[in-house]
Amino acid sequence: MKKLIVIFIILVGTVFAINEYVARGIYSQNGEFLDGENIELKHPLGTLTKLMTALVVYDKIEEGKISFETQVRVLMPDLIVDGAKMNLKKDEMISVNDLLIGMILGDQNAAAIMLSRAVAGDENDFVKLMNEKAKKIGMKNTVFYTSTGITSDFSKRKLDIGTIEDINKLIIQIRKNEKYSKLLQEKSQKIRENTLSVGNVNRFSLENPNILPIKQGFLEGLGYNVAFSYKKDKNLYNVIFLGSMNEELKNKQVEEEVSTLNNDFQTAILVSRGEFMVEAPLYEGKTKTISLYAAKDISLEIKNDWVLDKTILLPKKIKAPIKKGDKIGTYIVSHNGKEIGRIDLVAIEAHEKSNILDEIRKNFTR
Numbered sequence: 001m002k003k004l005i006v007i008f009i010i011l012v013g014t015v016f017a018i019n020e021y022v023a024r025g026i027y028s029q030n031g032e033f034l035d036g037e038n039i040e041l042k043h044p045l046g047t048l049t050k051l052m053t054a055l056v057v058y059d060k061i062e063e064g065k066i067s068f069e070t071q072v073r074v075l076m077p078d079l080i081v082d083g084a085k086m087n088l089k090k091d092e093m094i095s096v097n098d099l100l101i102g103m104i105l106g107d108q109n110a111a112a113i114m115l116s117r118a119v120a121g122d123e124n125d126f127v128k129l130m131n132e133k134a135k136k137i138g139m140k141n142t143v144f145y146t147s148t149g150i151t152s153d154f155s156k157r158k159l160d161i162g163t164i165e166d167i168n169k170l171i172i173q174i175r176k177n178e179k180y181s182k183l184l185q186e187k188s189q190k191i192r193e194n195t196l197s198v199g200n201v202n203r204f205s206l207e208n209p210n211i212l213p214i215k216q217g218f219l220e221g222l223g224y225n226v227a228f229s230y231k232k233d234k235n236l237y238n239v240i241f242l243g244s245m246n247e248e249l250k251n252k253q254v255e256e257e258v259s260t261l262n263n264d265f266q267t268a269i270l271v272s273r274g275e276f277m278v279e280a281p282l283y284e285g286k287t288k289t290i291s292l293y294a295a296k297d298i299s300l301e302i303k304n305d306w307v308l309d310k311t312i313l314l315p316k317k318i319k320a321p322i323k324k325g326d327k328i329g330t331y332i333v334s335h336n337g338k339e340i341g342r343i344d345l346v347a348i349e350a351h352e353k354s355n356i357l358d359e360i361r362k363n364f365t366r
Contacts, residue, residue, distance in 0.1 A: 021253055022223070022243030025164040026261065028301045029229075029236040031172050032340065034265065035303060036164065042141055043242045044159040046225045047217025049149030050103055051170055052130050053112050057100060058180050059133070060119050068097035072118045074110075081154060083110035087196055098191035104183055106198040107217060109148040116147040123147050137173050139166035151219060164240045167227060171214060171238050185212055204228070204254055211258065212236075216250075224250040230261050235301060237261055264303050270333060270341065271298040277331055277345050278312055285320030285351045292328050295344040300333070302340075309334040312345070322351040 022043055025036030033039065060066050071093040079088060085106040088094065096118055103111035116126030123146070130144040142162035146155045175181050183189070188199045202213040212229040219225075223243040230237045239257045244250040271277070275294045282290040292314075302308070314329040322328070326347050333341035 020244060020249050021241040023164050024241035024253070024257070025168060025239075026257065026265075027168045027238040027240075029175075029238070031168060031238075032301070033165075033168075034237070034301060035260065039164040040141060041242075042161045042163055043225075044149075044219060044222050045142075045162045045167075046149045046160075046219040046222065047107055048162070048167060048215050048225050048227060049144060049146060049160040050107070050112055051167075051174060051215055051227070052133065052144060053115060053126075053147045054100060054104055054180060055170070055174060055177070056126070056129050056133055057096070057115050057119055058177050061096070066096055066118055068095065068100075070096045070118055072096065072099060072114045074114070078110040078114055081109040081113065081148070081150065083108060085198055086111065086191060094192070101183065101189045101191050101198050104180075105186060105189055105200045105202070107201050109150050109154075112147040134166070134170075138169050142166040149217065149219075164242065167240050168238050171227065171229075171240075174214075184214055202228075204251065208258060211254070218247075226250060226254065228254070230258060232261055232265070233267065235267055237265075237301075264305075265301060266304060267299060267301050269297055269299045270308070271331065271343060273297050274348070278314075278329070280314055280318055280329075282322075282351060283317050283319045284353055285322070286354050287351065290318055290322065290328070290347060290351055292345040293348050294331065295327070295346045298331075298333060298341040298343055300341050302335070306335050308340075314345075320351045320353045322347050324348060324350045 023038035023041045025039045026034045028034055061068060074088045074090055074092050074094060076090050079090060085108055086102040088110060096115065099111040099115050102108040103115065113123060116123045120126035120129060126147055127144050134142050134144065139162065144160045145157040146160055148155065149160050152159060186200060188197045190197055200213065202216050204211060204213065210231040212231065214227040214229060216224060216226045223245040225242045227240045230239055241253055244253050271294045273294055273296045277292050277294055279289050279291050282288060311332045312329060313332065318328055324347060327344045328347055329345035331343050331345055332339055
């Protein structure tokens with residue numbers, strides 16, 4: 001009987017863990033993986049798809065293909081999916097700028113479809129641009145079928161599929177666009193000649209000024225997908241989790257990710273520029289050895305319980321003459337077999353080649 005109880009508890013625990021999330025990941029602002037599970041697991045993206053939709057639109061604006069002022073006509077099919085937050089009406093014209101606000105802040109599917117039409121003529125051709133962009137930035141496990149991320153019963157298409165690893169690559173690209181990044185953080189924006197306000201639906205009930213919302217959305221049966229950034233000290237972390245099955249679990253997971261970042265991670269200066277690193281044999285020099293120093297800092301975001309491996313790579317023979325500042329070796333920091341930091345080891349003084357008298361003196365000197 002005791003065995004049955006233990007097994008039951010384990011099973012319940014397993015099911016509950018799956019309901020909390022399907023996959024999760026924490027990344028540094030440079031895109032380095034820091035913590036998580038199932039980051040390569042393919043999962044329906046839902047409204048996270050709109051992050052790529054907006055990126056493609058911003059690209060086309062920068063290329064001059066369209067502008068923020070470009071006007072787009074509202075068609076009857078647009079109104080079937082949504083559009084109420086933007087007060088859309090059939091046959092009226094609305095600007096690309098207002099549509100971006102409606103899509104990014106208001107999560108309006110109609111806005112995404114209209115933007116795809118403005119850029120490419122129809123959604124099919126726009127989706128091709130989305131997949132081309134995904135390939136270009138290294139999203140190797142993501143396929144887009146829609147501009148919206150809505151369910152197949154509405155779109156009549158397959159679900160957009162991607163991984164946490166790929167979403168992080170997308171966020172890195174978004175951060176390079178100042179206007180796009182700034183809009184993500186707005187509480188609300190005015191559209192329609194400043195007559196209507198669209199609130200940011202991506203803001204969390206957890207009021208924390210260090211949480212920078214990116215995107216969140218819910219798909220029936222597949223749960224919440226969430227992406228946000230978190231500011232800690234001078235660092236910015238990207239946090240993504242997929243498949244949280246209800247709002248309570250979603251909010252709980254946000255709190256847990258924030259707690260993990262606050263308590264379990266630190267920025268550590270592992271090596272300082274100019275720090276002595278190693279003394280190595282020197283051949284054909286006036287001295288028997290050469291001292292090597294760090295060419296720059298190694299400052300990394302690491303988890304407190306990480307065990308780091310440190311490796312020094314040097315040539316089989318270091319021979320004089322050597323100039324001040326010459327790179328002689330490499331210092332590498334790794335975690336779980338993956339390199340996370342690397343610097344050059346350099347000489348901070350010159351070493352001339354030895355003559356016969358130098359060699360005699362070295363042989364008689366310990």
